[in-house]
Amino acid sequence: MNLPLDPTTLASYGRLAFAAREVVEGLLSGMHKSPYKGYSVEFAEHRQYVPGDEIRHIDWRVLGKTDRYFIKEYEEETNLQAHLLVDASGSMGFGKPSKYSYACHAAAALSYLMLRQLDQVGLIVHDHAIRTMLPLSTASKHWLRIVQTLESAKPGGETALSPLWHRLCRQLCRRGLIVVLSDGFDRIDDLILALRDFRHAGHEVIFFHVLAPEEIDFPFQRMTQFRSLEQGNQKLVDPRQLRADYLRNFQSFCERLQSECGKMRIDFHRLRTDQPIAEALGHYLAARRK
Numbered sequence: 001m002n003l004p005l006d007p008t009t010l011a012s013y014g015r016l017a018f019a020a021r022e023v024v025e026g027l028l029s030g031m032h033k034s035p036y037k038g039y040s041v042e043f044a045e046h047r048q049y050v051p052g053d054e055i056r057h058i059d060w061r062v063l064g065k066t067d068r069y070f071i072k073e074y075e076e077e078t079n080l081q082a083h084l085l086v087d088a089s090g091s092m093g094f095g096k097p098s099k100y101s102y103a104c105h106a107a108a109a110l111s112y113l114m115l116r117q118l119d120q121v122g123l124i125v126h127d128h129a130i131r132t133m134l135p136l137s138t139a140s141k142h143w144l145r146i147v148q149t150l151e152s153a154k155p156g157g158e159t160a161l162s163p164l165w166h167r168l169c170r171q172l173c174r175r176g177l178i179v180v181l182s183d184g185f186d187r188i189d190d191l192i193l194a195l196r197d198f199r200h201a202g203h204e205v206i207f208f209h210v211l212a213p214e215e216i217d218f219p220f221q222r223m224t225q226f227r228s229l230e231q232g233n234q235k236l237v238d239p240r241q242l243r244a245d246y247l248r249n250f251q252s253f254c255e256r257l258q259s260e261c262g263k264m265r266i267d268f269h270r271l272r273t274d275q276p277i278a279e280a281l282g283h284y285l286a287a288r289r290k
Helices: 007-013 060-066 099-116 142-152 161-171 188-200 213-217 239-263 277-289
Strands: 029-038 042-048 070-078 081-087 120-126 130-137 177-182 204-211 224-227 234-237 267-272
Touching (some): 081 099, 081 161, 099 120, 099 142, 099 177, 099 204, 099 267, 120 142, 130 142, 161 188, 188 239, 204 239, 239 267, 267 277
Parallel strands (some): 081 120, 081 177
Antiparallel strands (some): 029 070, 042 070, 120 130, 224 234
16 A cells, blocks of 8 residues: 555544445444334334333323324434445556555545444455455454555455355345445446345445546557556557547446446445545545535
């Protein structure tokens, strides 16, 4: 990780509640709505009194108006359970800083913010297989473990995101937030099916599409040697002959991925590696809060 990592520079974003828009489940008290009913925080609805209910929860005003006993129910506030999925496949090694380095910094900043508000955060670093998996935790030292895990991993290996995500979806039983940090370079149809799996399981999903500016703009003019970061093969080509086709295919891929995410109500946000991370995340979190 070549960029200076200082989470305190993001402290100004700490009050931007990273609150899940959808109902999430949890076991601890926190700041996110839960489908479980309790008596503690926010009024949800009335239900008719039945023998055994505590009389202190009776709504006496309703009794006075209707001469019937009703119990006030409330929505619990629960903490968020967030799993950060960081793509460490070979293609993420591209760029300066690399896409993987940028994704690591974004993941470290997001986990820092969520742990500050006592959310449970887990981390999964993977290519076609899981490299490292840190279980959910709210412990203060957990952030250091996340950073150390991200720093120790290096991008490499072939991309096969969708099969792994299908398997993960079966493992993550409780509904929560899935934060994906990846360039998404996989077969688009397979990628969409895997993301749909997360949504069908009730998870909220945020897809941070991490890209290098060279991939977006393709600025190459002279004869250039392109090397696969996953297979290792190289090819010398004239980029001017490829530019139009490359940009058309690349833009088509990105537009379809964003469009399909929108249809599934997945937050899709592009992260360019030439944009300051604090700025990129600050804009996103401010927009999300609205």
